[in-house]
């Protein structure tokens with residue numbers, strides 16, 4: 154075997170990573186033949202399972218037919234058909250899709266598009282963005298500015314544009330110390346307060362994850378929350394951007410997670426599950442009247458990118474959607490996802506360090522606390538979730554982690570398997586997590 158020369162700048166510098174060799178279905182195998190159950194689809198990406206021949210064939214055929222075609226010079230069938238497929242699934246009049254290659258990039262584009270829509274409509278003073286604390290929108294500068302996960306931002310604050318933030322709909326740790334439903338959606342009303350105090354004429358857009366994932370671990374907002382948010386946005390002519398990079402494309406049991414809440418955003422972003430982990434693919438979708446405002450005024454969105462509207466990526470995305478449809482995997486997410494949630498609650502919630510379990514479909518969060526009664530988190534310096542993650546990985550189970558749920562502290566696991574996981578595998582997974590917790594906290598004293 155060829156020696157590894159060591160010129161790669163790895164994502165993690167503090168650990169020796171095993172060399173992956175194969176990935177099929179929900180399992181990854183390393184060069185030492187150790188098997189891992191990929192119970193988070195990497196970073197909540199792999200939805201139809203690893204190693205899908207149909208997607209490989211679609212990408213192969215597309216490369217041989219026509220590979221890179223610059224999107225300002227030609228259009229191509231795969232990009233047209235993928236946009237059409239997304240438009241059929243999207244709510245209301247979200248009929249136009251702009252294809253990109255990563256989630257952060259889609260959010261950057263969405264923030265810019267919102268600003269441009271206001272300019273097209275003669276509202277040039279609207280440029281400011283409001284986001285939420287404890288949100289995750291990506292690590293490029295614009296998305297990082299929008300993000301409300303402090304630990305990821307601190308070092309880069311001098312480089313970031315201003316973004317205002319309101320509290321997240323995080324009932325387990327309500328920022329207002331209130332209880333649902335007597336809170337009367339105080340956290341949603343905070344948006345109105347922020348817009349009014351900041352000057353509605355300056356606010357361009359509000360960006361939020363429809364179902365928050367990477368920071369507050371699959372915390373489902375109360376059912377009326379997004380409706381109130383949408384009404385406030387509409388009232389102040391503030392565009393609503395819903396980030397569905399993690400929770401979209403069937404992950405929570407609907408193609409578009411906003412369908413759970415009967416809300417139609419002005420702009421929606423997709424990533425991760427759009428390419429299913431096979432290919433780098435993301436998109437923003439926008440309502441037809443906004444698209445027309447751009448088309449009829451300046452004539453083009455002042456954006457682009459060498460790899461936007463890529464036919465090979467789109468061919469992969471289309472093949473993936475075909476699999477999800479033919480195998481009825483989104484329906485499966487609904488039924489099997491509920492089973493997974495019930496199993497997690499049954500086996501993990503009684504543990505003294507599990508404070509809360511919440512989620513939808515195949516996106517579940519397990520919040521870890523030091524004191525269940527007071528919800529006191531562990532100190533971040535203890536790196537509790539990293540320790541649990543490592544022990545689970547050594548046992549051959551891959552999950553995702555989340556931190557910063559309570560200021561700088563707070564730990565959670567995110568469980569988000571590919572949609573094909575079966576009942577036995579779910580049992581194995583939940584048993585492995587339970588044993589890991591028992592051993593980890595026994596050792597921890």
Ligand SMILES: Cc1ncc(COP(=O)(O)O)c(C=O)c1O
Pocket residue numbers: 196255256257258260289290291292362366367396397398399400424425
């Ligand atoms: C909700 C959300 N938006 C955006 C992103 C950024 O996507 P990417 O890492 O593809 O840039 C993520 C990544 O985890 C995410 O969870």
